[in-house]
Every structure is written in C-alpha cells, then in structure tokens.
Amino acid sequence: MFSKRKEAPQIDPVQRELYEHARKRIVQKKRLFQHFIIFLVGSIFLVILNLLIGVGKEITFFGTNWYVAAIVCWAFLLVLHFCNVWLFHKFMGTEWTSNQMERLIAKQKAEIALIQKDVDLMYPKDDLIKKKEEFIKKQQPKAVEERVKPKLDRKITMIAAAGENNALGKDNDLVWHLPDDFKRFKELTTGHHIIMGRKTFESFPKPLPNRVHVVITRNENYNPEGAVVVHSMDEALEIAKDDPQPFIIGGGEIYKIGMEYANYIELTRVHGTFEADTFFPEIDPDAWIVENKELHGADERHEFGFTYLTYKKK
Numbered sequence: 001m002f003s004k005r006k007e008a009p010q011i012d013p014v015q016r017e018l019y020e021h022a023r024k025r026i027v028q029k030k031r032l033f034q035h036f037i038i039f040l041v042g043s044i045f046l047v048i049l050n051l052l053i054g055v056g057k058e059i060t061f062f063g064t065n066w067y068v069a070a071i072v073c074w075a076f077l078l079v080l081h082f083c084n085v086w087l088f089h090k091f092m093g094t095e096w097t098s099n100q101m102e103r104l105i106a107k108q109k110a111e112i113a114l115i116q117k118d119v120d121l122m123y124p125k126d127d128l129i130k131k132k133e134e135f136i137k138k139q140q141p142k143a144v145e146e147r148v149k150p151k152l153d154r155k156i157t158m159i160a161a162a163g164e165n166n167a168l169g170k171d172n173d174l175v176w177h178l179p180d181d182f183k184r185f186k187e188l189t190t191g192h193h194i195i196m197g198r199k200t201f202e203s204f205p206k207p208l209p210n211r212v213h214v215v216i217t218r219n220e221n222y223n224p225e226g227a228v229v230v231h232s233m234d235e236a237l238e239i240a241k242d243d244p245q246p247f248i249i250g251g252g253e254i255y256k257i258g259m260e261y262a263n264y265i266e267l268t269r270v271h272g273t274f275e276a277d278t279f280f281p282e283i284d285p286d287a288w289i290v291e292n293k294e295l296h297g298a299d300e301r302h303e304f305g306f307t308y309l310t311y312k313k314k
C-alpha cells in the first residue's frame with residue numbers, strides 16, 4: 001500500500017574522506033596547471049611585445065629589462081605554487097598531520113598500558129572492586145533506624161512535661177513548679193546521659209548531679225563546663241552508645257529532632273493550658289501507644305494536676 005522510500009546508500013566515512021581528499025588534490029593540480037599555462041602565455045606575450053615594439057627595453061629593473069624581471073618573479077611564484085601542491089602538501093598536509101596524531105596516540109596508549117600493568121600488579125582488581133563497594137556503601141546516608149540500630153535495643157527516651165496545649169516553657173524557663181515531677185525526672189535520669197539543646201542547658205543554674213550532660217549546638221566554639229558538646233543527635237547518641245537508656249530532655253527544638261530517634265516518651269501531661277513560646281511536638285497516635293498512665297492530682301505543693309504517660313513507639 002505504501003511505497004517504500006528508497007534510502008540513499010550510506011557512504012562509509014573512510015571512503016568519504018578518501019573521496020574528499022582526492023577531489024581536493026585534483027582541484028589543486030588543476031589550478032597549478034592553469035597557473036603554468038597562464039605563465040607560459042603571459043611570458044611569450046611579453047617576449048613578443050618586447051621583440052616587436054620594444055616593451056620593457058628602455059626601463060631597467062636592478063640592471064635588467066623589467067619584462068625579464070617580471071617573468072623571473074612570476075616563475076618564482078609558480079615554483080612556490082608547485083612546491084605547495086607537490087612538496088609541502090605531501091609532507092605536511094592533512095595526511096601527514098593525522099599520521100603524526102595516530103603515532104602520538106599509539107605511543108600514549110602503550111604508556112598507559114604499561115602503567116595499568118603496574119597498577120594491576122600493585123592492587124589486584126578484586127581488591128579494588130571490594131574497596132570501591134565499601135567506599136560507596138559508606139557514602140550512602142543511612143536511615144535513622146540503621147544509624148541508631150545498635151542503640152534501638154536500648155531505650156532512647158524523650159522526657160518532658162507539657163501542658164494540654166503542648167506548652168513547654170517561656171523565656172527559657174518552665175511555666176509551673178511540680179516538685180514530684182522533678183523528683184521523678186531525677187529518679188529516671190540519674191546515672192544516665194541527658195541530651196539537650198544549648199538553650200535548655202543554659203536554663204539550668206548549674207549542671208545536674210550524677211548525669212552526663214550532652215549539649216547539642218551548631219556553635220563550633222561552644223565549650224561550657226560540665227558538658228560534652230556535640231553538633232547533632234547522631235553524635236549525641238554516639239557519645240551515649242554504652243548507656244542502656246539515654247534521655248533526650250529538650251527543649252522544643254531538640255524534641256522535634258528526637259521524635260525520629262526516640263522509642264520511648266516519658267511525658268508528664270500537665271492539666272492546664274499555658275502561655276508559652278516553646279512547645280512539645282504532636283505525638284502521632286498511629287506511631288505511638290500509651291504503655292503506662294499514672295494520674296497525679298493537684299495538691300498544696302502542686303498547683304496543677306498532671307498525668308505521667310509512658311509512650312512506646314509502635
């Protein structure tokens with residue numbers, strides 16, 4: 001139904017190059033031949049003019065008749081043209097250049113092969129592949145679970161007290177005074193690493209006794225007394241790697257980061273709504289279950305009632 005269009009035969013690139021080269025040579029030779037003929041006719045014409053009407057006789061050019069000088073100069077140009085077509089082209093034309101290039105490339109290839117041989121001897125290929133794979137593996141960022149995997153057998157616990165509206169504190173201080181919650185905080189955290197943000201650390205009048213303070217900051221020059229300074233949660237958990245239950249104790253910025261790392265939350269839910277500038281992140285009910293719940297009513301020492309909630313990551 002459809003007439004097939006005949007494809008033009010593809011010319012082999014090498015053939016095309018040869019053809020182009022031959023064509024150029026023919027043009028060059030043709031021009032040289034034309035030059036020669038014009039020179040011949042021109043010279044004869046000048047000689048005849050000289051013999052018949054004495055053209056060029058009266059004027060001398062470097063002691064000779066100018067028509068002779070003109071013929072000699074022209075002959076010189078013709079010789080140059082000849083050399084260009086037959087000598088320079090032959091020896092230094094495109095063919096010559098590409099031959100030189102090929103020779104150079106072959107030399108380089110031979111040298112590379114020698115170096116490769118040495119490298120193969122020094123570093124066997126299997127070893128190199130293995131090392132490369134190990135290197136690539138190290139470069140790939142691991143998922144948090146994998147990074148803290150050895151630590152997942154332990155409890156990474158966030159501990160916080162937050163109002164019904166998730167209020168944590170204001171002006172770098174707490175907004176309630178709950179002595180029993182403090183007591184519980186002390187009981188749970190004593191003997192452990194407590195990981196905190198720089199601002200929370202600075203909200204303490206002095207470091208809390210019997211706990212390793214791990215302070216997270218972006219400041220490379222931060223060097224307070226009584227704390228180990230780190231610059232990420234990964235680093236903090238690395239410092240606490242031998243602790244079976246390190247605690248992330250806040251504040252707001254660090255809890256946000258900690259959500260991904262922690263597998264337990266000890267939350268004291270303070271029953272009230274508070275004005276605050278720092279808040280605890282939302283606890284996703286699909287990701288966490290309440291494992292334990294203990295109510296503590298308000299009394300003469302506690303202005304607000306509160307509930308201890310132990311969350312476990314599902």
Ligand SMILES: NC(=O)c1ccc[n+]([C@@H]2O[C@H](COP(=O)([O-])OP(=O)(O)OC[C@H]3O[C@@H](n4cnc5c(N)ncnc54)[C@H](OP(=O)(O)O)[C@@H]3O)[C@@H](O)[C@H]2O)c1
Nearest residue numbers: 160161169172173197198199200217218250251252253254
């Ligand atoms: N209710 C509670 O249970 C509880 C517990 C703890 C704290 N708080 C309250 O929370 C408030 C403080 O919390 P906050 O959120 O303002 O501060 P924060 O979390 O204690 O500390 C914030 C600081 O941590 C460092 N930081 C944060 N993210 C970082 C990262 N990705 N890499 C390296 N460093 C990082 C920065 O330190 P640099 O600026 O030095 O770089 C940042 O300024 C206070 O009001 C405190 O009383 C309440």
